[in-house]
Amino acid sequence: MQARLSWLDTLGEQASHIITAQLQSAEPQNDNFTRLQLKVIELDGRSLPLPPLVRINAYQTLPELTSGSILTLAASLKPAHGLANEAGMDGRRLLLGKGISATGNLRRLIRVELEPPGWRTLWLASAGQAWQGLAQAPLLAALTFGEQGGISDRQWELFRGAGLTHIIAISGQHIALVAVLGFWLGRLFGLKGALVGTLLFAGTYSWLAGFAVATERALIMVLVWSMLRVWKRDWPPYRVWLLAFVAILLWDPFALFAAGFWLSFLAVALLMGASYLYGRPSLLRLQGILLLGLLPLQLALFEGMAPLALFINLLALPLFCLFIIPLALIAVLVSLFSPSLAHGLFWLADGALGYLMVSLEWLNSQWALWWPLPGWALPLSILLLLGWLACTLPGGRWLGLPLLAAALLACWPAPPSWQVRVLDVGQGLAVLLSSRGHHILFDTGDRYPGGYNMADAAILPLLHRLSVDELDILILSHKDRDHAGNREALHAALSVRAEYSSYAFSPGTQACRRGQQWLWQGLTLRMLWPERSGAGRNNDGCVLQIGDGRVSVLLSADIEREAEARLLALEGQGLHSTVLVSPHHGSKTSSTPGFVAAVAAREVIHSAGFMNRWHFPRPEVVARYRALVPDSRQWVSGQSGAILIEVGPNGLDIQGERDTGPWYRRSGAWWKPQLWLE
Structure with a gap:
């Protein structure tokens, strides 16, 4: 590695x-x-x-x-x-x-x-002509050749909610299905023929899929099984599992980072455990064990669950394994010599896929297929799993000790505090203020023309994790897209009681004005800027100071030197704050010496993207903060991740998201060998 x-x-x-x-x-x-x-x-x-x-x-x-x-x-x-x-x-x-x-x-x-063009490219073109004009052609391309570019975001959302992404993306299940087919056909020629058929079918399908990473891993598992058969080794399932695990990691160490790798190996381990406990468990029991056993990992990786996935898989798996996938693969083979016959076979598979998509759309209109879950769901799922194991495993009562310890920790009183989170939203700004179960969002990050946006990528997942379904106030400092690009998405996703901005986004938007002041959940909020109504430009941005009498945080939007000079004249030492989110992401047009000295923040946070093309924060700006406030610390969200500022009875605590967690999430040169020793 x-x-x-x-x-x-x-x-x-x-x-x-x-x-x-x-x-x-x-x-x-x-x-x-x-x-x-x-x-x-x-x-x-x-x-x-x-x-x-x-x-x-x-x-x-x-x-x-x-x-x-x-x-x-x-x-x-x-x-x-x-x-x-x-x-x-x-x-x-x-x-x-x-x-x-x-x-x-x-x-x-x-x-x-x-x-x-190679054989695969020519074969793909031949199959493409056969399925041309069919409504579900992108899904047929994904199931047969691993070409997923044509699948829409909406379709991926439905598959995730239905728990069917493992079927649409060629993975171990597809290779196993084809390998079994090759084994039974090859068995007509004896054991060696069965093994040759297994490898031939699995290898050909992997080649069709372009030897994608997930496909390579599944092929390695087939090779491990075939080698054991050739050597006539009758190993117990767990030894085969361990050998395949080690073989895949030796071939591809990057598998450690793939969610599919862990989900597939854990699923196999759960199936082995089910056979150990119940002999030949029913299909319904197997699905239940998989649902409960995979739930903690699924929550850790995806922060949500698909509650209907168990029942949808019970119906959809036979449809795919016995009809759609075999039919599509036969059509791919036939497309080489009879495009018209291949089209007819693809038409049948397309019809089944069409009924499936209509059914998923209907289900999603009746019940939400995907449930984002709050942060407490992960530890709860682990406790449920431990409780089930304690009741099921022979001698498993000792697992009740972690359950008791967790219950005691849950009852331990947490000190009251308020938090400010400067989210990692790339080149943009989004800040969440939380106190006593209430929340204010300052800016929303960017929304890009291709559809990628910071509401779905960062803001809404965090709000779901914190069980937030209502914002007391949404403040949009100005109209620039990297600050207000997700306004409509947030209004659509949750309730917003009041909205403030320097730009009139709608009749309900209230203007930010200097002199506005609120007492909110034990905190004092002061709007320091703009002095008068503007057009939502950088120097019109809303500047907000948050404080509890001991600690204060200054959010300075994208103001530049002209606004900073006027603020300095109006506020003077009133600008002094414990924490500053720097103006304009650390641009050289902002953070003038007078402003930096007046704020004199101990903690300075630059909300800027990783290795961004503007080189924010600018080196001269970083040097200026260091020179004028020598004991200050500076943070860059693109390097340290989201910055959590927490204020409690013991004062202020601040940390970056990348300060904790696996080595590969760390800031700096995370790939260097010395990080492996930590």
């Missing part, structure tokens, strides 16, 4: 790199956005002995490219990164789970050495 990540040391702070790489895949996202997956051969003229996988976003029109082509291009590159908040998807883990250790943006394509 260390060897595969050590190349990241060569990236440094260089803005652009010349890369020679082999194209693994090119997935168009829209007319002017293509996502390239590349295996890097040379970086800035240096050969890389262990070619790493990188993901490059191309926001431009590209010529037609074929897998295996050699590309020379200029691109930005940065180590795999993602948002780091208390809740929401861990982007860095997701990338590493796919073997991707760096990402970047294409600047220009220098040279293309096109590779002639």
